[in-house]
Amino acid sequence: MQPFDAMERLERLTVLDPAVKKVRALVRQKIQPQELRDALHGVWLGHPLHPPLTDVPIGAWTSAAVLDLFPRTGAASSALISFGVVATAPTALAGWTDWSELNPPEQRVGLVHAGANYLAVSCYLASLVARTRRKYALGKLLGFAGLGSVLVGGAIGGHLGYRRASGANHTADVRDTGASEWTDLGAAEELPEGSPIVRQLGQVPVFLLRRGDLIRGLVDRCSHLSGPLHEGRLAGAGADACVVCPWHGSTFRLSDGTVVHGPATAPQPLVAVRITAGRIEGRIPA
Numbered sequence: 001m002q003p004f005d006a007m008e009r010l011e012r013l014t015v016l017d018p019a020v021k022k023v024r025a026l027v028r029q030k031i032q033p034q035e036l037r038d039a040l041h042g043v044w045l046g047h048p049l050h051p052p053l054t055d056v057p058i059g060a061w062t063s064a065a066v067l068d069l070f071p072r073t074g075a076a077s078s079a080l081i082s083f084g085v086v087a088t089a090p091t092a093l094a095g096w097t098d099w100s101e102l103n104p105p106e107q108r109v110g111l112v113h114a115g116a117n118y119l120a121v122s123c124y125l126a127s128l129v130a131r132t133r134r135k136y137a138l139g140k141l142l143g144f145a146g147l148g149s150v151l152v153g154g155a156i157g158g159h160l161g162y163r164r165a166s167g168a169n170h171t172a173d174v175r176d177t178g179a180s181e182w183t184d185l186g187a188a189e190e191l192p193e194g195s196p197i198v199r200q201l202g203q204v205p206v207f208l209l210r211r212g213d214l215i216r217g218l219v220d221r222c223s224h225l226s227g228p229l230h231e232g233r234l235a236g237a238g239a240d241a242c243v244v245c246p247w248h249g250s251t252f253r254l255s256d257g258t259v260v261h262g263p264a265t266a267p268q269p270l271v272a273v274r275i276t277a278g279r280i281e282g283r284i285p286a
């Protein structure tokens with residue numbers, strides 16, 4: 001039994017599902033349009049936005065806790081606590097947007113993560129009220145309680161990132177495990193016009209799409225959470241043609257794998273494809 005085993009039990013806590021369903025519907029309805037969602041996911045950054053934003057309130061509140069250990073630091077401590085509370089607004093918005101596009105086990109854990117963080121914010125707001133009323137000892141106590149709660153929330157968030165790989169690039173290993181030499185992917189006549197198929201390139205599933213003489217190849221496992229792109233929807237035309245992941249709607253440009261819409265933030269790796277003597281060949285470019 002290890003301390004974080006409890007987190008795995010949270011993943012299976014289906015009693016949270018009705019609340020997850022309601023909050024997810026609310027988040028998806030309120031955090032719009034898609035451009036705002038993309039910005040909050042971190043599509044423009046090529047990296048999830050939520051994790052670096054969390055550094056701001058955690059850093060401010062940890063600094064306030066250190067100051068609270070010393071006399072005559074009340075004003076600076078209150079300023080840091082206030083700054084941390086304000087910084088939770090964009091942090092939470094980015095977090096909820098990412099959370100709304102996760103799978104049920106991660107959403108159950110994420111709901112508890114958010115609960116711990118809201119408890120922390122409540123403690124800090126109460127701490128600020130106590131300090132305003134010159135009840136400094138109570139203010140410090142509430143501040144330490146807030147820090148404890150945010151650290152628990154952070155640990156749960158770490159579990160989501162490291163154990164459940166939420167926000168991770170699920171194609172990160174492709175260049176190490178995929179075939180970099182030209183490899184046979186089957187007969188060219190098996191490649192239908194305008195309808196994607198999947199083939200195996202070493203350990204990597206490959207999405208193949210033929211449109212006329214043009215054959216597009218992408219890693220089939222979505223960089224967001226490994227959804228099967230060949231089961232997705234095709235959108236756009238010409239150089240802007242895209243595939244939309246069937247699981248959470250990440251949209252990738254077929255010509256270069258660029259993320260057009262999140263939740264994915266990492267581009268989808270390209271697979272080089274050619275036809276030789278009636279056979280399809282593919283390789284993962286270095």
Ligand code: FES
Nearest residue numbers: 222225227245248
């Ligand atoms: S797996 Fe989530 S968008 Fe593809």
